[in-house]
Amino acid sequence: MINANPEVEFCHGDIGSERKPLMPCTIVIFGASGDLTARKLIPAFYHLFKDKQMPPSFRVIGFARREKTDASWRAELRAALDQFSRTKPVDDKVWHAFAENLSYCQGDLTDEAAYQKLEAQLTSFGSGPLRENILFYLAVSPSQFGDVVEQIHHTGLLNKESTGWQRIVVEKPFGHDLASAHALNRELTRYAHEQQVFRIDHYLGKETVQNILMFRFSNSIFEKLWNRNSVDHVQITVSEKLGVGERGGYYEEAGALRDMVQNHMLQVLSLIAMEPPVSLEAEAVRDEKVKLLKSIRALSAADVAKQIVRGQYFAGNVGGDPRPGYRQETKVKPDSNVETYVAMKLLIDNWRWSGVPFYLRTGKNLPLSASEVRIQFRPTPNVLFAAQCGNNLDANALTLRLQPDEGISLRFNGKIPGTTLGARPVRMNFSYNTEFGAYTPEAYERLLLEAIAGDATLFIRRDEVETAWQIVDSIRAGWEGKALTNREFYAAGTWGPIAADDLLSQLGHTWHEPQAIK
DSSP states (O other): OOOOOTTOOOOOOOSSSSOOOOOOEEEEEETTTSHHIIIIIHHHHHHHHHTTOSOSSEEEEEEESSOOOHHHHHHHHHHHHHHHOSSSSOOHHHHHHHHTTEEEEEOOTTOHHHHHHHHHHHHTTOSSHHHHOEEEEEOSOGGGHHHHHHHHHHTTSOOSSOSSOEEEEEESOOOSSHHHHHHHHHHHHHSSOGGGEEEEOGGGGSHHHHHHHHHHHHOHHHHTTSSTTTEEEEEEEEEOSSOOGGGHHHHHHHHHIIIIIIIIIHHHHHHHHOOOOSSSSHHHHHHHHHHHHHHBOOOOHHHHHHHEEEEEEESEEETTEEEOOGGGSTTOOTTOOOOSEEEEEEEBOSTTTTTOEEEEEEESSOSOOEEEEEEEEOOOOTTSSHHHHGGGOOOOEEEEEEESSOEEEEEEEEEESSSSOEEEEEEEEEEHHHHHOSOOOOHHHHHHHHHHHTOOTTSBOHHHHHHHHHHHHHHHHHHTTOOOOGGGEEETTSSOOHHHHHHHHTTTOOOOOOOOOO
16 A cells, blocks of 8 residues: 655645635525535535635525525524534534524525515625625526526626626536537526536546546656557446435436436546646636547447447345335336446547547446446567466556545556466555545535636536537437347346446457455
C-alpha cells in the first residue's frame, strides 16, 4: 500500500482555475419540500457553512406549495439534517448560525403572485448582491422547468444582462430522448444564456471521477500509454446491488439505458478517452468531452444487434437476500421488455483510439455495488515465458475504482519465489482512504460550491446532453419492436446475462468482475 509522504508539497485548487472569491448571494430552492432538499441540498449547504466555504453573506429561500413558516421549515430541515448529515451529532451552535440564513416562501409554481412575493422577499435584503446575485435551484420535475424560468424572468429576477449574476441549476433527467432534450434546452435558454444554465449530474462531483483528469494528464508514465498502441480494450462497469424496488414506475419509462448510460457512463467514458484540453478552463474541458462523444461511431440497427446487449433480472438471491424478478416488482408490467441491464461495445473513430473497443455495462441486482474503469493493456509477445508460465502470464491492467473503496490498482506479472520459473499476476494498490485519510466531501457540496462560484467545468453543456441522447436514441431504435431473448435474462445475484459474455467473446475478451475490498 502506498503511504503519504509528509514532506511532499501539495498543489491546491480546483479542476478549473483557482476559484474566484465567492460573492454574497441568495440561493432559491424551488421544490423546497421535496426529498432532494432534505437529503442532499440543505446538508450540503450546512457542511459548506460549517467548513467556512460559503460566501461571507448568503441567504437560502425555500419555495414550495405547502403552507409553512420560517420556523417550521427550519425545524423540518434540522430533523432531516440529524438523519442525513455526514457528521453526527449536528453541531447546535453551527446549525443555529446557519439557520438564521434560511427562510421560506409559500407559493404554487404556476402562480404569478407567488413569484411577486418571492421578489419582495429578495428585495427586502437590500439592493446589493443578495438581491442581484441569485442561484435558482430547480429541484422540481423537468416538465416545470419552463414555467419556473418564464416566471422568474417576467418578475425581473432572471435576466440575460444584469449588474449581478443569476444562474439556474437543473437536475437530470435532461429529457427522455433527443427531441425532448432539444425542447427542454430551448425552454431553459429562452430567458437565460447557456452560460447561466448549470445541468447537474452528481456523478461528476465525486472526487474519484474528478481525479481521472489529474491521473491521466499529470503522470507521464501513464499518459504515454493512453492510446491504441498500448491499450487492448477498456471496460467501464457500474454495478448496483439493489433492484428496482419502489422505482418500478419510473424504470418502466426510463430503463437502464436512459437511467445510467446516457448520463453517468458516457460522462466517465468521455473523461477516460478525451484529448487533453488546451487549459483547465470550463469550456476547454467541456469542448474535449463533446468532441469525444461525437467521435463515437454511429450505430445502425445492424450494429445495435451485434454490439449492444440488454438484460432483465428474474428472481434470485443477492448476498443471501431473496429478490423478486423485475416483472414481479411494484408498478411493472407482467410482460415488460424494459432493460435492467445494458452492456455495449463502442468504437471511437479518432487517431488515439482507432480499433480499441470500449465495453460499458451497468445493471441492477448484481452481486456487488461498484463503479470502476479497467484499462487492459496489450499483451507482450508470447516468446520468452510462454512455455514455463503458460496461462499464468497475464496482460497488464490498470483499474480505477470510482466507488466504493476508492483507489487505483496496477496489475502486472511477478515471479513466484522458488527454484522454478513460475509467474503470477500481482497488484500494486493505491487507496484514497489510506493515502489521504481525510473525509471526501459529498458530491453535492462540491457541485453547489462550483455553481455559486460560476465554474461550469463539472456541469453538462447543452451540446453534450444532446450528443449523448443521439447515441442512446440510435440504440433504442435498434431495439424497437424486439422482445428479450432467453440469453438476455439473468438471475438476480449474478453478473448479467449470457449475451453479455457473448459480446466480449467475439474478440476473445472476458469481463473483469469488480471485487469486494475488505
